[in-house]
Amino acid sequence: MSRLARLDVVGLTKRLGDRVVLDGISLTVDAGRAVAVVGANGAGKTTLLRCVVGALIPDAGEIRLDGRPLRETDPTARAAVACVLDDVDFFPDLSVAEHLDLLARAHGDTEPDLAGVLGEFGLTAAAAQLPVTLSSGQRRRFMLASCFVRPRSVLVLDEPEQRLDVVGRQGLTKRLLAEKGDGRAILLATHDDELRDAVADEIVAIG
C-alpha cells in the first residue's frame, strides 16, 4: 500500500510552436482530495496532465510530489502515480488478466485481487482476451482497471468517463469517491458535469 501523497503544479507553462497552451498554471491536490480540470476542447487539459506525469516536458514551471520534483524516470514517482492518458500501450501478446497481474506484481503486490478488479470494471468475460480484440469501451475499462489493480497514492485521469455507459460512469464515480476516502489524491480532466460535481473538491478552469 503506497503512503499518502500531495501533488503540486507550480507555474506550469507549455508552448506548442508559437502557441502558448498552458500559461503559468498552478494547482495543488492534497491527499484525499480531487481536483477537476475543465475547459473546452483544445484548452490544454490533456497537455497539462501529460506534463504532470512527465510524458511532456514543460517549458517552465515544476511538478512536485510531496514537495520534491516529480521525475518521470524516478521509480518512486512511477510507484506513486497511476494514470490513464491517451498514450496507453499494451503488450499485444498478454491477455487482459495477465496485464493486470503483471502490473500489480511489477509494483510488488504478490496477490492482486484480479477477480475483484475484473468484476468491478465488467471485464470478467474478457479476462482471457488479447488487448487487440477489445472494443473501445472495453479498452477504456481495461485502462481504468490497470490504475486500480496496483498500489498508488496519486491518480491522474484524462476524461476517464470517455466511452463508458451509464452504469460504467456510475461505477467510476463510486470508485473515485472510495479512492478519495482512502486518502488518494486525484487530478482529473473531465467533460462530465455529474462526475465532476460528485467527485471534485476543487475545479480549475483553463483555456
Added chain:
Amino acid sequence: MTSVREVLAVLRTARRVPRSVGDRFGDGYAAALTVLVLSGAAIDFVPWLLSKVVRPDAVADTGLLVAVAVGIVALAVRGLVAAGPVVAGGATGYWLLATPLDRRDLLARRYAGLLLGAAGVGAVLGAMVGLGPTIVTGAVAGVGLAAGTVVWQADRRAAWIVGPGMALAGALVVWPGALLVTTGLCALVSGVLVLLGYRALARLTRQALDGTVVGAVWSAAAWADLSLLTGVVDERRWLRIGTVRWRRFTGTGVRALISADLRRVARNRAAQAWWVGLAVAVPVVAPLLTDMALPIVHLIAAVVATGKLAAGLRSVGRSPALRFGLGLGDRAVRAAHVVVPMVGAVLWTVVTAFAVPLSAGLLVTPVAAVVVTYRVATRPPTPYTGLLLDTPFGMFSADVFAQLRGLVPLLLFIVMRVSL
C-alpha cells in the same frame, strides 16, 4: 448506369495537378533511370555475392537450385498473398467499392499493373541466371505467379492447388533441360492463370482488397522503420488468436517481468518456428557455404533468431507509457526484458556451434546477437516530423540512416567475427 471508365476519368480530372511536360518527362526519366540502375545493380551484384557465399561445386547442384527456386517461389507467394496482391483500400475502398460499379473493371488496371511489375521482377531474376532466354522465362513465370496469387486471394481454397502448383513450376523452371519447352509450358500455365485471375477480380471482397499491409510496406520503406510493417502483421496475428489461456505470473518486480517475457515466447509460435528453423537451416546449408561466408551467415542468423525472442523488449522499448506504468526504473524494465533473448542467443549459438569451425570468434556470435537485438528493439521512436525527400517513387525520410541503429554494431561484430 455510369461506367467505370467514366468514373475513373472524373477521378483523374479531379486529381490532375497542372504540370509542365518537362516536369512530367523529368519524373518519368528519373523513375525509369532508377529502375534500370537498380535492376542492373541487382543483376551484377547478386551473382557476384552468390559466388562469394556459395561454394562453386554447390552452384552446379540441381537439388540446391530446385530448393532455392522453391524457396523463392514460396516467399514470393507468401509475400504477395499477405499483401493482397490486388489492393483497393482507403478512399477507393470506401468511396468506389461500395458502389454498384463493376468490380472487375474497377480493378482491371491494378491487376494489369501487378502483372507488369511481376513480369519485370521475374525478368530481372531471370537475367541474374543469364542474359538470354531465361529473361523471358523469368518474366513469364513472374506473371503466372502473380496471377495465381490473385486466384488464391479470391478463394482461399484455391491455395491447396495454387501453392503446390507454383512450387512445382518453380522447380521445373530451374530443372536442367530444354529451356524452350520449360518456357512454353510456363507460358501456357501463366496464360490460364492470367485469365482465371481476371475472372477472380469480380469475386474479391472488400476485406480481401484491404491494402493495410501494402500501405505498411510503403510506410516502413519510407521511414526505414520495419516496425511499421511488423506492427500490422503482429496485430493481425493476435487478432486471429483472440483469446489465450491465462494464469498468474510468479514473483514480483523484475522476476514477474521475466516470467511474463517467458510466457510471451512460449505463446509466440512464429517466433519459436523462426528460432528452431534457423537452428536447423544453418547446419543444413553450412556445407554449401564458403569458409568466409559461413561464420557471417551464422552470426546474422543468430541475430535474427534472437530478435524473434525480443517482442517484450520491443514493447517496453517503444512505449514510455508502458515503462512508466510498470513502476520500476527504465533500466530495470529493459534489463528484465533482455534476459530471455540473452538466454536464447547463448542457447542458439551452443546448439548450432557444431556447424561452424570452432574458434574464439564463436564467442562473438551471442554477444552480437544480444547487442544488435537490444539496439534495434530500443530504437527511439521515428521522428515523423523530420525532413522528407520527394522522389518519383514517393516520399522518403531523410532520417533513414539515423534509424539504422543496429546496422553499425552488426557490421563491427561481423568484422570481429571473421578476424578472430
